[in-house]
Amino acid sequence: MKNILIIGAGKSSSALIKYLLDKSNEEHLFLTIGDISTENANKLINNHKNAEAIVLDVYDKNQREKLIKKADIVISMLPARFHIEVAKDCITFNKHMVTASYISEEMKALDAQAKEKGLVFMNEIGLDPGIDHMSAMQIIDKIKSNGAKMLLFESFCGGIVAPESDTNLWNYKFTWNPRNVVLAGQGGAAMFIQEGTYKYIPYSKLFRRTEFLKVNNAKFEAYANRDSLKYRSVYGLDNISTMYRGTIRKVGFSRAWNIFVQLGMTDDSYTIEESENMSYRDFVNLFLAYSPSDSVELKLRSYLKIDQDDLMWEKLLELDLFNPKKKIGIKNATPAKMLQKILEDSWTLEENDKDMIVMQHLFGYEINGEKHQIESSLVVIGENQTYTAMAKTVGLPVGIAALKILKGEIKTPGVQLPITKEVYEPILKELENHGIKFAEKEVPYLGYNPNHVMG
Template sequence: MKNILIIGAGKSSSFLIKYLLEKSDQENLHLTIADISIENANKLIKNHKNASTIIFDVFNEKQRTSEIKKATIVISMLPAKLHIEVAKDCIKFGKNLVTASYVSPEMKALNKQVKEKGLIFMNEIGVDPGLDHMSAMQIIDKIRNKGGKMLLFESFTGGLVAPESDTNLWNYKFTWNPRNVVLAGQGGAAKFTQESTYKYIPYHKLFRRTEFLNINDEKFEAYANRDSLKYRETYGLENIPTMYRGTIRRVGFSRAWNIFVQLGMTDDSYTIENSENMSYRDFVNLFLAYSPSDSVELKLRSYLKIDQDDIMWEKLLELDLFNPIKKIGIKNATPAKMLQKILEDSWTLQEKDKDMIVMQHLFGYEINGKKEQIESSLVVLGENQSYTAMSKTVGLPLAIATLKILKGQITKPGVQIPISKEVYEPILKELKSHGIEFIEKKVPYLGYNPNHVIG
């Protein structure tokens, strides 16, 4: 029996576990699901005869090496920074490894050892990164095979709330790690290329330079990712004139989020004295000038020039930002952590809420002297709080890749991401049967349209 060790049983693991259990009899699989808290895992396996759960501490070297040694293949669902010790043990004991995380410099440095052992370390095989790579490379390779020259590649992804669960003025709820949402865009200027010109957007301008998208006849906006150029070489697009990657939100979100950025509420670089005893209203007042007569509300509207009948003001009121009673309750918190606490009150998915994954690629190219463009779009809706669109689009690519490695259908050794035809073609084909399918259509070639950009 092939033993699949799954380390981590968080929110993205439900479809991963479901898929592998459904295949377990046919493929002779046993799943060992290891987590520091296995309550969620026990719910997901439902006493299945081909699965077991264990309480697992990745920092316990004796336990970690023992479990990896017993495994046929390892899936790490841990935070990216915790993969490396698992990866080293996989090399030591000759085990293949699958993760959904970005390839870190530490992971990349293991490539020589992984190849020497003939192992496969498949990374970035979730949704973004993952589905974005596979779906993009499939079309880029088709264009190249026809003799086309790539002129433009734009790629956008968003984890959003499904329309039927969209119940607030922000048209947004947390569908993944709230901390990552609050800190999005920080750590350096966003960079991309536009008509062979390098462009940079500093963080304080990021949410006022958005691009509009139409997906399934609905309008969305996207702000630029921090580094749109990191995959130029990987995709073989070193000389492409325009390359831009962004994050999708509903129209109006970015303009409102910019309020927090301008006030300094998303800063994670220092802590606030007495933060645990501060009210939400106190928190807002931290970033405003002192006035013996003006209210916090009036100071904020005056500082940011927000009219009282502006929808931006309504969005702030909806978050209960000015509540003098509610406490932050977090000691030595950064402004970002305090903001996150406030937002979680309003943006946490409720029991019956459903999430949604939206992705779109634009491919501009020249073939036989003619410029053409392809638009490829994906929309996936979640089923419920356990089986979300996020867990589906992360977990299924992971699970399918794992099984194909086990069956010897993916064979190339090394630390890698899913950009080769051997990997993306069968996985994308199987994903269609699970409702994960990109809709492609030819559209007029526009190039990078500067009219799409606000500000």
Template sequence: MSRRILVIGAGKSTAYLMQYLLDKSEEQDLLICIADKQPETLSESIQNHQRTEVIALDISRGTERRKAIQEAAIVISMLPARLHIEVAKDCLEFGKNLVTASYVSKEMREMDEQVRSKKLIFMNEIGLDPGIDHMSAMEVIDRIKKKGGKMLLFESFTGGLVAPESDTNLWNYKFTWNPRNVVVAGQGGAAKFIQEGTYKYIPYHKLFRRTEFLEIEGYGTFEAYANRDSLSYREAYGLGKALTLYRGTMRRVGFSRAWNIFVQLGMTDDDYHIENSKGMSFREFTNLFLPYSPTDSVELKLRHYLKIDQDDVIWGKLVEINLFDADKTITTANGTPAQILQEILEQSWTLGPEDRDMIVMYHKFGYELNGKKYQLDSNTVVLGENPKLTAMAKTVGLPVAMACLLILNGEITRPGVQIPIHKEVYDPILRELKTYGVAFNEFEVPYLGYNPDSVAS
């Protein structure tokens, strides 16, 4: 009987994942069972493949979910992060290994002891970011430590953007993954990190005005803003004594300053609902966040309120997304500001039929060896093929699929709830990713850490 891999959830990030498994299915004797709430959205080539079984599955239906999991040799959950825990509980009960691309939740982490006791592997954070960022970072960190180096600095940045030829709007941005995650990015607490031994905090309302610049040869300049908690991986990465630890998100230069307009207005707020939102015009929505004036237009009020000059490049960006359009109307009923902003942006930032996306990742490693300080930088750029076969789907899906087979074939053996920071995981996956065009370029640069002759940090 073929070995049955259950893939729960068949969204945008699964195209490469499923194709990879199907390409290996004959040789590895696999049956790929794809369970989704709307299986009819799958391509005919997937649905009709002799090595696939497609089932309709509502994850909330416990009996059906448990039956599908019980019949599997291993489970891949590509559901929204909040839904993994029910799948994980079933996997624990039936003794099934589990793979997800999502961050380890508190509930998942609390299962670690039980997972270990059953000698199961619950591999999480094995997509792009988190995922490839962990693996590519640990490969270099372990290499530096092996030759006796002492880690001083680690910075890591990732961005899901558009390929240069598809970069056709003033924001230099289009949605290449879950739009909601973009709209609410950075919320839920201050960004925290450490620079040259000094703890730094950036509250949400200041987050998009504190950026740093990065250069990637052939692709120009990017900016990066801080992720919410850079310190959460300090212990996992073995960087307890590092002076600098900073993780961030990459965008094209100018994006963050413009996005900050939404933050200052309150349009990214997801904590309350606008009861009469359905049918409201984009212009009326914008006016909700501005002072009343019997004479001034919405445009004039916004410029005065946020001190934006009419010839500021930001103004063109706001006009481009139809923020002041009186004819375009909102379809979201009782939406939060964030939900409504998402709807507005999706009309302008959805990938077109000929568009390609782009993934960029950039790491900085500072270390001391034999009394001297060195810095090694590495980066990768991955381009998508089209709006369905995206670079995002490739870099999220391939590591998930590769980890699944390595676990299934007994090549990854360390039990427990974990992330891909160990050599037995990152070594084979990074090696195979190179054959799919996901490879890092490394270059030595002058160490950019603390200079005793500079001003205090």
């Protein structure tokens, strides 16, 4: 039996575990799933004979090393900051490793050692990053192989709620780590290049500088990802005049989210005294001027110039933000953690709710003096609260990559992301068997999206 160690059994691991268990008899696999709590892992294993769940504290060096020593390959589904200790152990004990996270500087620093030992350290092999890299590189390589010059690349991706489960005014529910949603866009200006002009959007303006796009005749909006520029060299597009990556939401979400940004509720840099005893109403009042006579509602509407009949106001009321009885209940919480707690009350998927992944790439290129544009789109609908579209599109590429590394079908060593044909061709092909397939079409070359309001 080949031993696969999966560390972390959170929201995105359900499809990964199911995929590997479905293959376990045929491929002679045994899964060990380690997490701080075994509850979710046991539920996903469902007494399967080829898997076991164990309690694992990733900070317990002895236990971690013991498990990694026994494994043939290690999959880390932990938050990104925990990968590095696992990765160092994989170097020490000569084990391949797979993660869905962005490559950190610490991970990159292990590249030479991984190559020297012939180890594949595959990162960014989930959805975004992951499927976006693979699907983009497949088309970019095809365009370039015909002798064309790339002029434009725009890429958008979002995890949102499916239309049949869209039951709130925000048209949004959490389909992955809520903390990442609350902190999205922080840590520096969004950077991209548009028609040869560099553009920078500070966090304070990010959610008011959106653009619109259509996927399968449905209209969406997108806000800019933090650093689109670094992908020019990653994709071999150093001289491209337009490079933009954005996050998809339903129309109207960003304008409403901007309220939290302007108030300071998404700040994660300081803690609030006695946060555990505060009501939702107290939390809102933290960010408003003192007034002995005006209500919290009046102060907020006045400060943000929101009319009482504005949909923005209805969205805030729907979250029960002004409830004086509901307590935050988290000690020494940051504003971002307090906001997350409030949003989880309203935006958690119900058991039979379905989520939706939407991705779209635009490729502009020139060949024989003529300009062309390709639009490539993907829509995936989840099954329920456990087997979400998010879990499917993150977990399946991770599982497929791990199995192909284990079987020696992906063998180029080093710390990498999935941008080579050796990696993307077989994985994209297998993903099609699971209903993850892009629809491509030629569209008129525009050079830019005429719906941009990015300035």
